[in-house]
Amino acid sequence: MKLLSGISKTAVLMLVIISILFFLFCVAGLLVIINVPAVYAYEKPLPYCVGLFSGCLLSAVKLLFIHNSLAKVMDLQDDDKAKSYASLQAILRHVGTIAVMLCAVFFPKLFGVFGLVIGILTLRLTAFIAGRMIDRHPDSFIEDGN
Numbered sequence: 001m002k003l004l005s006g007i008s009k010t011a012v013l014m015l016v017i018i019s020i021l022f023f024l025f026c027v028a029g030l031l032v033i034i035n036v037p038a039v040y041a042y043e044k045p046l047p048y049c050v051g052l053f054s055g056c057l058l059s060a061v062k063l064l065f066i067h068n069s070l071a072k073v074m075d076l077q078d079d080d081k082a083k084s085y086a087s088l089q090a091i092l093r094h095v096g097t098i099a100v101m102l103c104a105v106f107f108p109k110l111f112g113v114f115g116l117v118i119g120i121l122t123l124r125l126t127a128f129i130a131g132r133m134i135d136r137h138p139d140s141f142i143e144d145g146n
Helices: 009-035 045-075 079-106 113-136
Strands: none
Touching: 009 045, 009 113, 045 079, 045 113, 079 113
16 A cells, blocks of 8 residues: 555554554543434434544545655655645645535434544644654654665
């Protein structure tokens, strides 16, 4: 699969963190939805999990696109081509996010909006956690030139 070829240690770490956050938010959200329905009575357990999964999957795909986009931009010689390519990739990532959010709007019984938003925001939380981990152990994430 071309999308996963040559992936860095940092990207792998971030994918693992997204997976862990998915399970943590899934368990925490289900505990809140089932045990304290007055806190967030709008969302049912299954749509919450589907929304959370969709948001986390979108975050993982966006992470891989960012990784591949940065690798290609660094290889481009022309600055104008690099800027236009990076801008196009950013627009495509935003279009993908909007498409997933529209699915949640048009299919509210299938996708839980609250879970979807949490899933989408896991990319930001993942970047923060990975940054802290890399700061603490920088030698573990030095690439070997591949």
